Amino acid sequence: MKVLVAIKRVVDANVKVRVKADNSAVELANIKMAINPFCEIAIEEAIRLKEKGHASEVLVVSIGPDTCQEQLRTALALGADRALQIKAEDSPEPLAIAKLLKAVVDQEQPGLVILGKQSIDGDNNQTGQMLAALANMPQGTFASDVEIEGDSLQVTREIDGGLQKVSLKMPAVVTTDLRLNEPRYASLPNIMKAKRKPLETQTPEDLGIDISPRQTVLEVTPPPERAAGVKVGSVSELVEKLKNEAGVL
Amino acid sequence: MGNAILVVAEHDNSQLKGATLNTLQAAVELKAQGAGAIELLIAGQGSNAVVEQAAALPDVDRVLVADAGNLAHQLPEEVSSVVVNLLEGGDYGYLLAPATTNGKNLAPRVAALMDVAQVSDITEVVSADTFIRPIYAGNALAKVQSHDALKVVTVRTTAFAAVAETGGAVEATSVDAPAALGVSSFVGEELSVSERPELTSARIIISGGRGMQSGDNFPLLEAVADKIGAAVGASRAAVDSGFVSNDMQVGQTGKIVAPDLYIAVGISGAIQHLAGMKDSKVIVAINNDEEAPIFNVADFGLVADLFEALPELEKELG
Ligand SMILES: Cc1cc2nc3c(=O)[nH]c(=O)nc-3n(C[C@H](O)[C@H](O)[C@H](O)COP(=O)(O)OP(=O)(O)OC[C@H]3O[C@@H](n4cnc5c(N)ncnc54)[C@H](O)[C@@H]3O)c2cc1C
Ligand SMILES: Cc1cc2nc3c(=O)[nH]c(=O)nc-3n(C[C@H](O)[C@H](O)[C@H](O)COP(=O)(O)OP(=O)(O)OC[C@H]3O[C@@H](n4cnc5c(N)ncnc54)[C@H](O)[C@@H]3O)c2cc1C
Numbered sequence: 001m002k003v004l005v006a007i008k009r010v011v012d013a014n015v016k017v018r019v020k021a022d023n024s025a026v027e028l029a030n031i032k033m034a035i036n037p038f039c040e041i042a043i044e045e046a047i048r049l050k051e052k053g054h055a056s057e058v059l060v061v062s063i064g065p066d067t068c069q070e071q072l073r074t075a076l077a078l079g080a081d082r083a084l085q086i087k088a089e090d091s092p093e094p095l096a097i098a099k100l101l102k103a104v105v106d107q108e109q110p111g112l113v114i115l116g117k118q119s120i121d122g123d124n125n126q127t128g129q130m131l132a133a134l135a136n137m138p139q140g141t142f143a144s145d146v147e148i149e150g151d152s153l154q155v156t157r158e159i160d161g162g163l164q165k166v167s168l169k170m171p172a173v174v175t176t177d178l179r180l181n182e183p184r185y186a187s188l189p190n191i192m193k194a195k196r197k198p199l200e201t202q203t204p205e206d207l208g209i210d211i212s213p214r215q216t217v218l219e220v221t222p223p224p225e226r227a228a229g230v231k232v233g234s235v236s237e238l239v240e241k242l243k244n245e246a247g248v249l
Numbered sequence: 250m251g252n253a254i255l256v257v258a259e260h261d262n263s264q265l266k267g268a269t270l271n272t273l274q275a276a277v278e279l280k281a282q283g284a285g286a287i288e289l290l291i292a293g294q295g296s297n298a299v300v301e302q303a304a305a306l307p308d309v310d311r312v313l314v315a316d317a318g319n320l321a322h323q324l325p326e327e328v329s330s331v332v333v334n335l336l337e338g339g340d341y342g343y344l345l346a347p348a349t350t351n352g353k354n355l356a357p358r359v360a361a362l363m364d365v366a367q368v369s370d371i372t373e374v375v376s377a378d379t380f381i382r383p384i385y386a387g388n389a390l391a392k393v394q395s396h397d398a399l400k401v402v403t404v405r406t407t408a409f410a411a412v413a414e415t416g417g418a419v420e421a422t423s424v425d426a427p428a429a430l431g432v433s434s435f436v437g438e439e440l441s442v443s444e445r446p447e448l449t450s451a452r453i454i455i456s457g458g459r460g461m462q463s464g465d466n467f468p469l470l471e472a473v474a475d476k477i478g479a480a481v482g483a484s485r486a487a488v489d490s491g492f493v494s495n496d497m498q499v500g501q502t503g504k505i506v507a508p509d510l511y512i513a514v515g516i517s518g519a520i521q522h523l524a525g526m527k528d529s530k531v532i533v534a535i536n537n538d539e540e541a542p543i544f545n546v547a548d549f550g551l552v553a554d555l556f557e558a559l560p561e562l563e564k565e566l567g
Contacts, residue, residue: 011385013520013521014520016388016520017385017388017389018388019388019389026384026385026388026389038502093366094357094366094367095360095361095364095365095366095367098361117502118502120385120386120501120502120521121384121385122384123369123370123382123383123384123385123386123501124367124369125353125357125369125370126356126357126360126367126369127357128357129325129353129354129355129356129357129358129361130357130358130360130361130367131361132358133329133357133358133359133360133361133362134361137432138326138430138432138433139325139326139354139358139433141325141350141353141354142350142354144495154436157350158350158495158496159350159351159438159496160349160350160351160449160496160504161438161440161441161496162438162439162440162441162494162495162496163438163439163440163494163495164322164435164437164438165435165436165437165438166324166433166434166435166436167433167434167435167436168432168433169431169432169433172432177495177502178485178488178489178502179488179489179495213366214365214366214395214396214397215366215368215393215394215395215396216393216394216396217391217392217393217394218379218392218393218394219391219392220384220389220390220391220392221389221390221392222388222389222390223383223387223388223389223390223527226527226532226545226546226548227548228545229532229544229546229547229548229549229550230548230549230550231539231544231549231550231551231552232549232550232551234551235551235553235558235561235562235565236561236565238533238549238551238562239562239565239566241549242510242531242533242549246510246531246548246549248453248509248510248530248531249477249510249566
């Protein structure tokens with residue numbers, strides 16, 4: 001079984017971004033970029049499935065400008081077998097990404113597609129569900145555990161009330177949550193080896209997909225600042241202030 | 250495509266959840282901007298009690314009920330067929346769902362089946378086609394205009410007040426539930442049971458982080474919570490370390506909360522945690538590191554060892 005993993009290049013999780021002065025977007029010049037943390041978890045899960053003998057090949061795909069090849073190389077160093085970049089100027093909207101991934105699914109026929117549950121920049125939490133719909137596959141979103149049993153997939157999902165377990169007929173789509181696994185680091189020899197692994201590129205036109213946007217971002221603004229607070233000297237002062245000053249107790 | 254608003258209700262077959270009421274408020278605001286009737290869909294099995302609650306909502310123009318065995322657990326593969334059926338046969342300009350794990354699971358699937366984009370997690374309705382949504386862990390707000398005839402939107406429940414629950418008298422109409430797709434099935438669930446209020450609707454929340462050191466110390470927080478009717482939350486570090494269960498995680502990738510009072514105990518205040526609680530009215534931080542970033546957003550900061558401060562706080566609250 002082939003496993004397809006979709007990964008996104010995003011601003012590093014430790015960076016606090018700033019909005020550009022002209023309110024057009026956030027400032028991304030000279031900012032540290034990384035694989036979206038949920039996508040790292042997706043890669044790790046795919047590699048573990050391969051190590052357990054469930055997967056025969058792990059293919060990673062990223063959609064974006066050539067800079068995303070850096071993240072694809074990292075994925076290869078982590079253990080993916082092949083990489084595919086689909087060239088796009090900006091990051092297209094989730095629907096367009098899902099359509100591109102659907103075209104890759106048609107080409108590659110994976111038994112399982114793993115995505116992050118959300119990217120930490122766009123925070124959309126859409127792409128996996130959209131891909132599942134387009135590919136007519138069941139979806140195991142927000143997964144904290146994945147087990148393969150024959151041709152079905154047992155997925156434990158993190159839901160608002162706790163945990164839910166579903167059984168999906170493969171091929172299926174899984175989106176990762178934080179507790180699914182702890183991603184490994186790439187070793188130096190593997191980083192060297194990754195340079196020789198195949199990295200292919202295609203374009204949306206090659207795949208016959210229209211990625212024109214359906215939405216316009218009119219403006220990006222900073223959130224309201226919280227006014228600076230005060231330090232209190234003791235628990236009793238805290239309780240007094242919450243009761244009398246803030247009126248919340 | 251017409252202009253009516255289809256809202257997917259959040260419920261567990263026995264109770265209509267508060268998230269539905271907040272989502273309906275966004276629908277009310279869209280109606281004020283020229284959208285059509287507000288229709289509430291209850292997809293489930295044996296959800297009579299939910300239907301009764303829904304029928305009493307004064308802001309709802311129509312209650313639609315899809316009742317079938319394959320909808321019992323609201324699996325998105327099944328519910329999306331019901332919703333697409335309605336959208337294709339009806340006069341809708343909008344599909345709204347709360348940005349709960351249910352809504353997030355369902356709405357994008359429907360959007361893709363309808364070949365439209367989705368606007369996720371809106372915090373404001375600007376006009377009939379324009380919304381505000383936080384991006385980058387809430388460090389920026391995007392004003393997004395949707396050009397699709399059908400607008401699929403998920404609603405951040407903490408950003409909208411709840412609509413009134415009583416005073417209406419709408420009749421419920423039953424709608425078709427297409428045959429089961431059978432590609433997915435429900436196996437089981439482990440739901441957290443607690444006497445305390447739900448995190449996303451609690452008026453007061455007290456959350457613990459890695460500083461709590463172990464799940465065995467969470468009773469210190471719970472004792473305080475019970476004195477003031479608070480819900481108990483946690484940071485990702487506390488969940489990852491196994492102190493408490495995943496449903497307690499507050500943050501960018503957990504639950505978004507905005508109570509009147511949020512008390513962060515032994516939490517450093519990482520970007521991702523702040524994203525989930527910085528819209529709280531009053532924030533208190535208890536941390537023994539006076540440099541902890543949580544103090545930058547706290548209205549009241551107490552630099553103290555939590556193992557001393559918590560028992561004292563419990564006592565002070567009488
Ligand atoms: C005109 C325009 C303006 C934009 N302006 C902004 C802006 O101001 N701010 C902003 O944040 N974004 C902006 N975007 C970017 C865009 O909205 C998102 O980055 C994009 O929609 C993907 O959403 P997401 O990553 O949040 O999806 P999610 O659904 O959250 O992603 C979930 C998962 O999908 C997969 N995935 C997502 N994207 C890719 C990809 N490119 N390649 C491979 N896999 C992927 C990954 O597995 C990821 O974990 C703009 C886009 C357009 C077209
Ligand atoms: C993709 C991604 C998603 C994430 N999503 C979330 C999310 O949704 N929610 C979330 O919370 N985090 C999230 N995180 C994690 C986040 O970056 C931080 O790692 C996390 O919030 C830290 O938790 P913490 O504050 O409990 O732990 P720490 O940062 O370790 O802080 C512990 C604090 O406790 C204090 N302390 C220790 N002992 C005591 C004592 N005896 N008395 C008083 N204070 C004490 C310390 O001074 C310190 O400030 C995410 C990270 C990533 C990469």
